[in-house]
């Protein structure tokens with residue numbers, strides 16, 4: 001997967017050189033390029049913003065640098081993602097959708113946002129999607145890029161050492177995952193559920209399913225409601 005990120009703070013994306021994302025870049029699973037938007041300015045101050053038409057507080061990102069920057073990467077097969085509080089709520093289902101894309105381009109807005117004509121013009125070239133991490137406002141889109149790219153990259157083939165990890169994790173099949181334990185068997189007076197040390201894989205699987213159902217019912221009843229029709233009689237007996 002090819003990913004282009006345009007930002008006035010490329011250093012904000014340094015964490016994308018670490019851990020499994022850094023490894024994915026090394027193997028070529030992820031071809032990530034971060035570019036400074038100011039490279040597409042032509043004045044001595046490398047200006048990327050200006051006052052908003054219609055007045056009001058703050059500054060708006062000028063369309064010219066964005067237009068020239070996006071001209072260098074957008075093709076009809078690109079998906080332009082613009083982090084924004086007004087965007088589609090990002091979730092695991094969207095992460096799976098994005099993991100199938102061949103080219104993601106992120107436009108990281110700052111200040112009061114990007115001149116709307118940039119998105120309008122780009123929509124004549126490729127698909128454009130505003131995306132939101134949640135109903136709150138950040139200083140800019142860079143943090144959202146870190147989150148989205150981590151969630152998407154771990155879904156790419158070969159990135160996770162054991163792809164089975166994706167099968168039972170939270171939100172994989174609509175439920176939260178069961179609680180996990182490791183050695184020692186006794187820690188500060190707390191033991192480990194005996195079933196997990198029984199070696200009976202069928203019973204362990206059932207216990208984990210039950211715990212996932214109960215945990216979801218307790219902490220995210222909204223998720224349980226969404227996947228209720230997929231539950232079988234044994235699941236319902238647990239609830």
Ligand SMILES: NC(=S)c1ccno1
Pocket residue numbers: 083084085131132133134135136137138139140141144
């Ligand atoms: N909620 C999101 S993703 C955002 C981007 C910029 N400000 O808030």
